[in-house]
Amino acid sequence: MISIEKIQQTAEVLMAKAAIDIPDDYLTGLQEAANAEEGDLSSFVLQAMLENYEAAKQDRRAMCADTGVPRWYVKMGNTASIEGGPVALERALRLATARATTDVPLRPNRVHPLWRTDHNNNVGLRAPEIEYAFEPEGDWVDLITVHKGGLFGTDYRMLFPGDGIEGIKRFYLDSLIAFGKRGLACQPAIIGVGLGGSKDTTMVLGKQAACLRIVGDRNPDPKIAALELELKELGNSIGMGAMGFVGKSMVIDCHIEAAYCHTGGMPMSVHAFCLSSRRACARLHADGRVEYRTDPMWFTPFMRRETVEWQPEAEKLEELV
Amino acid sequence: MATGSGKIRRVSLNTPVTEEALRDLKLGDVVYLNGVVYTGREGVYKQCLEDGVPLPENLAEISNVNFHCSPAATPDGQGGYNVGALSGTASFRFAKWLDRWFKASGAKIIIGKGGMSSEDYRKFFVPNRAIYLTTVGYGTGALLGRGVKGVRKVHWLEELGLAQAMWMFEVEELGPFIVESDLDGNSLFERENAAITKNFEKLYEGTRPATLRRYGETDNRSDEVI
Known part of the structure; x- marks a missing residue:
């Protein structure tokens, strides 16, 4: 009991x-992103965030x-x-x-x-x-x-089997760019993608993929794992960094979770777990x-x-x- | 006072800020503030600009820096306050009040999250000789909390509540903030967006528009959603 x-x-x-x-996994991921970042302003923002985590720990403040x-x-x-x-x-x-x-x-x-x-x-x-x-x-x-x-960085769309991986990539990029400008999504983020299920399942799964899997974790399905890495790379090739400044740190990691869906559809959601994951x-x-x-x-x-x-x-x- | 560190220029300003200090600021400069900074958002704007409640006396002489912010703060039981973390809130929602607010308050700096469009800067900020500083990250709440050394006064705590009241913070090296607009109304975010958008045609190669379209949808990715 x-x-x-x-x-x-x-x-x-x-x-x-x-x-x-x-969390340590996000901190390590952000440190790696900060080391790789070449944009001046994006680098400055990432350094400020690293100092902020330290200040929060030392002062025991949010x-x-x-x-x-x-x-x-x-x-x-x-x-x-x-x-x-x-x-x-x-x-x-x-x-x-x-x-x-x-x-x-x-x-x-x-x-x-x-x-x-x-x-x-x-x-x-x-x-x-x-x-x-x-x-x-x-x-x-x-x-x-x-x-x-809870305000920015998440979106849902009903795609269809014919939209395929190309359709998934398009909606993924659209979501990252729309909310990445001016840094509304508070990136770099852990991006969670929900694929399949009913509409509500898609939203729930994508959120869980962003919030309940650690940086570096891969989906056990090798093809989905490969797609996770491909989408991570794609997000970091937008040319956008922290706060929407020129840079390449957009995605600390990408996690995809799938659920069986209606034979005619392929619902998809995108979620961003922010700089304060x-x-x-x-x-x-x-x-x-x-x-x-x-x-x-x-x-x-x-x-x-x-x-x-x-x-x-x-x-x-x-x-x- | 400006000190160089790498390619980013750091500037410390005293409040009330002078026109000369503002003229010196360039897009992308990092700014820290000393003196007094006050919060004010829709509750204060509506009350003072629409309902005719008078502003605190000599506001512009105390400070001309208005932070779009609600602090995570609690009363300390001795008539004062413990201020934990501070973060900016998205400013684009407050544009409609700003021209009248600048005239009534004498504010010259607005701080918040994400800035506004350069159109808003040219319409409301430039004629009032004001600029916009954006918070960083946007999660540097603990760093900003450290910059607050005291609460000089809280106006309208009962009438407007903790989140909407006007908090007057005594601050030392409060920051970092980034210069998002200058006295000519240029926007750093828009400059960065323009640079990134050039990459989009190549980026979107190998993608496909969704079969099922949506009303109100745009395919012009130089548009913004604010």
């Missing part, structure tokens, strides 16, 4: 970590004053048991979000879409979002928080241990399964023998 008190304490720690500490719209991803091992059940878990995550807003402090960004009213704590109607997933083994719970801005994760075990990490490990073979049965064929054969 995982105690609800431990869940809430851990969630509050994660909120502060996400807001203040840039790295960006737009602390985004905090959200949660929760993953449970199949035998995990939570004190008070999932309803208590959701309450703990909402409470931790509200407390961290005052304690870090974060900006209370969440308002009602029509009345623009708020509770000054980033909690409200459908906020924070909480998404769930499961794994076949384990009695642990993974908590992942992502703080992402804020995510933090922890695994809570049934024996009370808490392990913090920066890799969400969200996309697993189980999450990407393609057939009715999960258990791989080879294992089943072994059992028969």
